[in-house]
Amino acid sequence: xxxxxxxxxxxxxxxxxxxxxxxxxxxxxxxxxxxxxxxxxxxxxxxxxxxxxxxxxxxxxxxxxxxxxxxxxxxxxxxxxxxxxxxxxxxxxxxxxxxxxxxxxxxxxxxxxxxxxxx
Numbered sequence: 406x407x408x409x410x411x412x413x414x415x416x417x418x419x420x421x422x423x424x425x426x427x428x429x430x431x432x433x434x435x436x437x438x439x440x441x442x443x444x445x446x447x448x449x450x451x452x453x454x455x456x457x458x459x460x461x462x463x464x465x466x467x468x469x470x471x472x473x474x475x476x477x478x479x480x481x482x483x484x485x486x487x488x489x490x491x492x493x494x495x496x497x498x499x500x501x502x503x504x505x506x507x508x509x510x511x512x513x514x515x516x517x518x519x520x521x522x523x524x
Contacts, residue, residue, distance in 0.1 A: 417423070457464065463471075511522045 456462070507522075511519055514522070
């Protein structure tokens with residue numbers, strides 16, 4: 406109230422000590438919270454691993470590691486980079502004889518004009 410009347414702010418002699426205690430309490434609460442959530446996550450991971458074992462499911466990291474190892478095994482002894490897989494249907498079809506531009510244009514002309522150009 407002293408500050409409101411134009412006086413100086415009242416200083417609490419224990420303010421520094423109280424602030425330090427408050428900061429310490431906040432740090433301690435944060436550490437307890439982190440420990441609690443780390444414990445909960447460890448329990449969840451144990452449960453997940455049990456499910457993976459039961460159904461024969463592998464972790465993403467394990468799948469990626471196996472795929473990488475397979476690529477490295479295939480590329481072992483090769484001096485070039487691994488070949489890219491060819492998408493299905495590419496390059497396997499019989500190539501049709503390409504029409505010339507003139508044939509394409511003639512196709513869209515009316516009947517009598519088509520006959521003139523075909524002769």
